[in-house]
Amino acid sequence: MKKALLLLSLVAAPALAGEGKWTPQQVLDLDPAWLRAQGLQVSPRKLWDPKRGTGLLAGAVNVGGCTGAFISSTGLVITNHHCAFGVIQEHSTPQRDLITQGFLASERKDELPGKGARVQVPRSFTDVTAQVLAAVPQGADDLVRYKAIERKQKELVAECEKRPATRCQVSTFDGGVNYTLVDAVELVDVRLVYAPPRAVGEYGGEEDNWMWPRHTGDFAIVRAYTAPDGASAPYSEKNVPFKAEFFFPLATEGVKPGDFVMVLGYPGRTYRALLAEEMAERQSRLYPRMRDVFGEAIRILEEEGDKDPAGKIAVASTVKSLHNVHKNAGGQLAGLKRGKLVEKQHQSEADVAAWAGKNSAKWASALTARDALLAEQKANTKVFEREFLLGSTPRLARGPALAVTLSRLAAERAKPDLERRPEYMEREQARIKDRLEREQKNVFLPAEKRLLMAYVRRAQALGADERIAAVDKHFGKVFVEKDVAAKVDALYAVTQVLTLSERMKMATETVAQLEARKDPMLAFGADLARELEALDDVGDRRQGMSLRLRPDWRKAVLAHAGKPVAPDANGTLRVTFAKVQGYSPRDGAVYTPQTTLTGMLAKHTGEEPFDVPERVSKVAESKRYGAWADKKLKDVPVNFLADADTTGGNSGSPTVNGKGQLVGVNFDRVWENVANDFGYNPDVARNVNVDVRYVLWMLDQVENADTLLRELGVRKGPPVAGETR
Structure with missing residues (x-):
């Protein structure tokens, strides 16, 4: 009976008003008292300082269709395995199949550069609505209107990108109600540091994709480099790790049901502002x-x-x-x-x-x-x-x-x-x-x-x-x-x-x-x-x-709401606030919000997509948990759920606690929440995250990546110069 009540409490816990992919500027419009009550322990202005145009949110970086997060001051970025897949594939051959076997750089000189891999670090956001709308000639037809707006966007971007190593864009919000110039520094030397075997990074394959419960280690670690003077530069043996001003320390204690979390990232597109017929x-x-x-x-x-x-x-x-x-x-x-x-x-x-x-x-x-x-x-x-x-x-x-x-x-x-x-x-x-x-x-x-x-x-x-x-x-x-x-x-x-x-x-x-x-x-x-x-x-x-x-209609919609409304996702930096909690997908079924190594082994069949690599299964079966077991679960957590408002592009997003520490890496949504793109439903709005303790367990107990763990600050002693293992 007590167990049944516990399961129900995990689902029925008071839900955070999680709807909304908030822009950095909007965070400052939200009620600070409400945010503190949810669990935010840092000042909203630490998340985003409007005077500087930056803040902790800038630790979340765009990695080309996905999100990543700095997890050290030495340029280490954690993202999803599937987001780094192109680099892994690039260096794979039948004779050296990194896709299947995984990869760990023994030293920094062994890290693998990715052709075309880039990291964009946000620098500022500027409202340019007046300039864009002023560029439209009086009486312009629809094609001329579009071309005039596009031309002005190009001009603003060209001016912005006069600075070296800068990547800018003018993003459209609410169908044209607002236009914002987004300025980022672009790092073009990005190298693979660690990728788990595919059977870990894709455990469950398409059968488990978009599903719960999950037991997938969908994470990888790359490193961004610059020239010795700190300027962005193409690959060179002389380059040095990027010095990240903002990064997310790893929260070795992880999370538990009911905990407050934030998901930061670059959600691609949502469609909540469409008309019903659209x-x-x-x-x-x-x-x-x-x-x-x-x-x-x-x-x-x-x-x-x-x-x-x-x-x-x-x-x-x-x-x-x-x-x-x-x-x-x-x-x-x-x-x-x-x-x-x-x-x-x-x-x-x-x-x-x-x-x-x-x-x-x-x-x-x-x-x-x-x-x-x-x-x-x-x-x-x-x-x-x-x-x-x-x-x-x-x-x-x-x-x-x-x-x-x-x-x-x-x-x-x-x-x-x-x-x-x-x-x-x-x-x-x-x-x-x-x-x-x-x-x-x-x-x-x-x-x-x-x-x-x-x-x-x-x-x-x-x-x-x-x-x-x-x-x-x-x-x-x-x-x-x-x-x-x-x-x-x-x-x-x-x-x-x-x-x-x-x-x-x-x-x-x-x-x-x-x-x-x-x-x-x-x-x-x-x-x-x-x-x-x-x-x-x-x-x-x-x-x-x-x-x-559309702007005329959207202005009426926003006025009718009478409160802040987060605009549809458009590939720009956003943050969503959430709680760790399970859900009920259908009548008679209750899902708890955490999965474990034991659950992963229970799925193991020895055949794809449930074939745990031998070097992983041996450690898990012997219950060599190290420091990464959850005290209540008495097991290593693998994945967890939260009610964050996410979509495509949030792959690889850092999931952080109220202190700004990384507790997980977002990689999916549950099946019942896929249509979240059209409307947020708090009953089933759940995103799926790799628990940071599973990441650390893999690096520690399976890979023996001692120096990398020291570089990440979770093991005492300085990292050996030039090494990642």
Whole structure:
């Protein structure tokens, strides 16, 4: 009976009002007394000092689509295993398979540099709304509006990036209500220090992905380096570890149920500000199509990869990415239905509209804007299938995708920099070349050919008004498997796009030079590029329309709320406040918020995805817990839950306690919480974290990484100079 009451208390504990991915500036608008009552022990101004434009939050860094956190003053950054996977894959071969075996640098000189790996450390946030809106000419149509705003954003970024090693962006909040200039220092020498074996970092695989209970060690450690004078610099043996002003010491005592935590990071995109009908379109069309198209790509890649060890390594990163997107789409569908989120959004809109209607003189434009947005949304559904497939080209066929990049790169380079599309400006050239080089590691021809076959088959099945002209031109209008297969084979037999040395030459050539090569893959890519460019223009017009209308509606929504409202995630630094707690996923089921080594061993089958590496299982089975066992659990905690408001991009986010110490690393959400992107539900809003004590147990009891532990400050004695082990 006591045990049952305890389990219920873990679920029914008073919930923190966890909804909200708060910007650094908004933290100072929250009630300090409320934050202290929740468990924050440091001053909000220590989290963010508006005078300096920095603070403890700056210890959370952007690591390219994921988040990381400084955990030492010597440049050590902890993130997720899956966020460092590209570097791990880069240095893996069938003979030295770091993906499977893991990696620990014995000395700093052994740390592995990652091509294109970067760490961005936030430096300041500046409101530039007035400058951006003033750039729009009077009477501008939607396309001109968008281009004017984009031009001003580029100009602000260019001015900001005059400082060396600086990476800036102008981010849009609340659909265009506000614009903020984000300034960060960019470190470009990032090296792998430690990665656990894949069977630890991905324990449970896709079967456990988005699920609870979890027993996954999804963490890795990298180190950022600078030149000896502290300036950001490319890889060099003379470089030294970055001196981090803000970092999160490791909380060796970990967490317990009910504890206050904060998750800091760079959540990518959420959609809570969409209109109900816009949400409904995603539910009825986008996510089902993603499940269909990406599911087929996964099957092809896995079938071909299983035939060849080198091929399995080559497709590993793509498979991992697609699996995540594919399963996420399923979770969005299940969550939208479970939470009746579209219906709730309809009601919310109706409430705002009724409120605004009582003061129509002030809010008439808001109601007009909503009606216009709805009309545009309905019109866009007519061309959905073509636009989805054409826009998915980069995920579905690497050869054509690379050819598209090369073609658009050449065409955009011929324009003045400020007239180029943002992704092809001079500031992006190094990233593009890194990606063109890095992609070689992902090329596996048998899989490539089958992926292109599947892409062509889908394109040739489109209706008469939705044709992809490039496919019709190069492969015909009707799918005849034998004929298309012959054309695909011929395409790959002669192209040099997939030859690294030639591709890097192509990256510097003009449109005329590329055409002179008479490479059929380049020709196909050039035709696709023209259609993608036209699609971009359509998207720009739609964005211009949204930037004209949505702010009026959002201002009414915010005014109706009558309290601070965190804006949708947009890839900028945020913090969410939470409590460690379990939940009830369905009738009759209660989940506690912690898992342990014992639970991990109980799942062990000796086969993927539940195959605990022998060197890990031996230590766990002998109960060599060291200093990392939880006193109440009498076991080493592996993962824990909290009710933080997270989404994609929060992967690798530091989970810290009220003192600002690291207690875990965020890496996932539970299945019932995937549709959190559309609405926060406190009953099931749970994020999944690696417990810091599992990290320390791996480093201590399994890896014997004594010097690294001393560098992290959890073991007495200074680290040996030049060593990490």
